[in-house]
Amino acid sequence: MTVTYSYEALPVAEWFRRNREIAGFQNPARAMYQTVRELVENSLDATEPYGILPNIIVRISAVDETRGWFSIYVEDNGVGIPGNEIPNVFGRVFYSSKYKIKQHRGVFGLGLKMVVLYAQSTTNRPIAVRSASVRSDKIYEYKLMIDTTKNEPIIVDVREFENKYKWHGTAVKVTIEGNWLNSKKRIEEYLKRTAIISPYSEIYFSGPDMELALKRRTTKMPPPPKEGLPHPKSVDVDTVKQMIADNRGATLIELLMNNFDRVGEGLAKAFLEWAGLSPTRKAGGLTQEEIVHLVEKMKTYDGWLRPRADWLSPAGPELLEVGAKSILGAEAVFAVTRKPSSYSGHPFIVEAAIAWGGQIPLVDKPILLRYAN
Ligand SMILES: Nc1ncnc2c1ncn2[C@@H]1O[C@H](COP(=O)(O)OP(=O)(O)O)[C@@H](O)[C@H]1O
Ligand SMILES: [Mg+2]
Structure with missing residues (x-):
């Protein structure tokens, strides 16, 4: 008997099929929520750490009701993506600018690619991106897909415009198979939770039958995190x-x-x-x-000093209070930010707030909102 082995790299499409559940794309409702979330987190990561007060617009519209197709549009006023990097950050799995020791939300260079692959696997429509980085003379517009055998971007279309008004930021639009009715609640809650923890952001949402205007409640932001060295x-x-x-x-x-x-x-x-x-x-x-x-x-070794915590960016009690009061409509809020501590050389900071009264509904068990960065 002869046994033959064949060796080959796992194509991206196959990798996506095997990992979509872990990444949160297991069904149309989850995928819709996850898409909004990946895009909004990237928008926050492109604003907050750079000291830019986030302005984020999220729009979900039905494209084809019978097939359950929706377009999801997310726009921000962040630092933007340099034109030549756009195809890579959208079209190459594990490509990220965030492999540094600094606090941010995305860490694996996967989020956008999961969104693109999900869109491709359901509607086969390219992702549309418009972006300009700070002080860029040009605005770039791309339509992109991923070559799932080679893990490479496919540029379906590219255009450049003069950036007359020195706009900077990123706008992304994808068409996916979704389920608005079953994801509506979760999306609404996610946006509200985000507003509680970042009351300095302004988030406008419009969905097929819902609008949500989460206004900026303060212009105070946590100090931007610094880049650090590993402990x-x-x-x-x-x-x-x-x-x-x-x-x-x-x-x-x-x-x-x-x-x-x-x-x-x-x-x-x-x-x-x-x-x-x-x-x-x-x-x-x-x-x-x-x-x-x-x-x-x-x-x-026991002799090392405690890791520095300045690449973390705690919200601070004042912001937690503003967020909980304005979004939850609480009557009273107590908030604390504890001293930095560390585990295996990784610094962390625990922050907690208790809010009650006002518009918070009376329930037997307190509602617990947990955030981890
Ligand atoms: N809205 C945005 N503004 C600026 N840069 C962005 C934006 N979205 C994505 N990027 C860039 O694309 C990279 C890849 O994003 P993503 O695939 O979500 O991975 P991650 O967020 O883990 O880095 C980010 O590291 C960032 O450099
Ligand atoms: Mg991300």
Whole structure:
């Protein structure tokens, strides 16, 4: 008997088919909610961290009632996407500008692509994008699809316009198979929850039989998060290998000081001595086993300082209060932001608010709204 094996990369279409449930695209109602959510989160990520007060417009309209086709349009006033990057961010799975240590909502470079693939698999219509980055002379318009065998964007159409009024932002329109009746409630709740936690944003929504104007309640925004370096306890072997590849000529002491959060000369030296590695050795000379040893020691060393928390951007009690009072119509709100803490070198901040009275309905069990970034 002969056995033959064939090797091949998993085509994107197949990958999408296998993962759509986890990503929230298992049926038309869920997919509609998830599409709104992915697009709105990207809009918030393109505004808030850059100190721009978000103006977001969301529009859902029926395109073909019998087939359950809807168009979903989301527009923002964010930093926009450089023209030459538009095809990639919409048409290449795992392509993102957010692989940095900084707080934001999207992390896997997947959101938009899931939306495009879902649209393709149900209506086969391209996604339409209009975007201009800050101070750009041009506005770019693309119609894009994904080549699901090659994981590459297909440019169906591209146009450029003069950006006379220096508009910046992004507008995206997709046509998907959806279910408005069964997603309406969830979409409404999602938008309201978003407004509670970001009362400095202005969100206008219009759906087939519903409008929602979530007005800006304050112009105060949390301080934008800074970009950070990883904490020595938080990295894995692969990350350190990559760092070494980029800094082959550095000594171990330099490697630690330049690439990690809150590691100064004295601390780097003390650690390396404790780990049995010479501080003056060249990083590029470490063997694979030594790299594994280094990472193990980094994870177990007690002497590191607590990670910095300035790449987090807590809302703060004042904003939580404004959000809960205005959107929930609460009579009273108590809010706290706790001191930064960390787990395995990853800093986090816990914030909580209790709201009651006013328009909050009387119920047996309190309503719990949980947010995680
Ligand atoms: N509304 C937007 N404004 C500016 N940039 C955007 C917007 N939407 C998406 N992008 C860019 O496209 C990239 C990919 O988005 P996405 O696929 O949702 O992945 P993620 O949000 O995880 O990075 C983002 O990292 C960002 O650079
Ligand atoms: Mg995203």
